[in-house]
Amino acid sequence: MLETLLIRGRAVPPEPPRRRGATSMGPERDRFGVLKAVLATVPWLQVGLGATVVLLAAMVPWGTDRLLTAMDQQILAVDVRGEFVGESQVALERAAGAWIGKSYFATDLADIKAELERRPWVASAAVKRVWPGRLEIDIREKKxxxxxxxxxxxxxxxxxxxxxxxxxxxxxxxxxxxxxxxxxxxxxxxxxxxxxxxxxxxxxxxxxxxxxxxxxxxxxxxxxxxxxxxxxxxxxxxxxxxxxxxxxxxxxxxxxxxxxxxxxxxxxxxxxxxxxxxx
CATH class of the missing domain: 3.40.50.11690 (Cell division protein FtsQ/DivIB)
Known part of the structure; x- marks a missing residue:
């Protein structure tokens, strides 16, 4: 009489099927390993600080322009000073009055200086802004x-x-x-x-x-x-x-x-x- 023997043990999982014609070479290489290594060497803190500085530098002119635009107003008065022999105080003030009503910041003071120095008696003209809306002009006559x-x-x-x-x-x-x-x-x-x-x-x-x-x-x-x-x-x-x-x-x-x-x-x-x- 034949006796049936049942031997129990741990089950062994079957081997995964292999692709035909393929030979196993070990674990698959990480595709992004090189990129990760490169990125790991980048000093991100310094890069961030540099980018911040560049951004701020680019914003300074813009911010300054917006501030000046907000503060700008018209030239309301012009004061002319100097000792005059050949020139007339009234005539100089009338000539400088052409800039009344112009932009306080946008007006080029060099233009005013050049215009006044074209007058025969004027040796030099020094022009400066006085906040909030006045110009001061110092005239030196030719001797x-x-x-x-x-x-x-x-x-x-x-x-x-x-x-x-x-x-x-x-x-x-x-x-x-x-x-x-x-x-x-x-x-x-x-x-x-x-x-x-x-x-x-x-x-x-x-x-x-x-x-x-x-x-x-x-x-x-x-x-x-x-x-x-x-x-x-x-x-x-x-x-x-x-x-x-x-x-x-x-x-x-x-x-x-x-x-x-x-x-x-x-x-x-x-x-x-x-x-x-x-x-």
Whole structure:
């Protein structure tokens, strides 16, 4: 008699079916492993801070513009200051008044400065904003040194200008010469004027002719012809002769020609009177 033996034990799971033609090579590689490794090396804190800084920097101009727009208003008044001889306070204020009603922030102060400095008497204009709606303008006038050829004026800085009212400059010496030689004329005039003071003589004018000859005019009306060459030496010779021989008779002298090597030629007022034609 056959006996049936039942042996119990743990069940062994069947092996999973294998794909035909496939050979098992171990666990499948993680597809994103390289990407994860790269990302793990990125300093995300620094990147975040950098991005924040860039964003804030980009927002500053925008925020500033919005703030200025909110604060902006019209220019309500213009104050003009300065010491004026040739210019008029009223005329300057009228000229600057063209900017009243314009934007306080958007108005270019350089435009105002340039416009005012086009006026003949204005040497410089300093313009500044004063909150909430005012402009302050400081004007510096040109200081005239002498009258120049054709009724123009020459400033102390050597600038030639043609104001509509040159006579307001008052009594000034008269200089003349080619425009491109204005600095030479000024330098010569200053040198002679300083020396004449020591001899009690006043300086009234100096002319430089186109061909280079100099003629000095004294405040007493005497003309001194100095010519083109050795002008400084001829001037000194004139001063010496005047001090030694002519000072006591200055009222009789009309013209002095210093173009001689050993002295000067004097033209007396009596000679001028005798040479005048009789009517």
């Amino acid at each position: 005239p040194l002498a009258y120049w050829t054709d009724g123009r004026l020459v400033s102390r800085s050597g600038e030639l200008f043609s104001p509509p009212n040159p006579d307001v400059a008052g009594k000034l010496p008269r200089l003349a010469g080619p425009d491109e030689r204005v600095r030479d004329v000024i330098d010569m005039a200053r040198s002679m004027s300083d020396q004449l003071v020591g001899y009690g003589l006043g300086f009234a004018g100096l002319t430089l002719e186109q061909r280079g000859a100099w003629t000095l005019t004294l405040s007493n009306g005497i003309e001194v012809v100095l010519g083109r060459d050795q002008v400084a030496q001829r001037f000194e010779r004139f001063v010496t002769v005047y001090e030694n021989r002519l000072a006591s008779r200055v009222d009789e002298v009309s013209r002095i020609d210093a173009r001689y090597s050993n002295g000067v030629a004097v033209q007396w007022k009596a000679d001028v009177a005798q040479a005048a034609p009789k009517s």
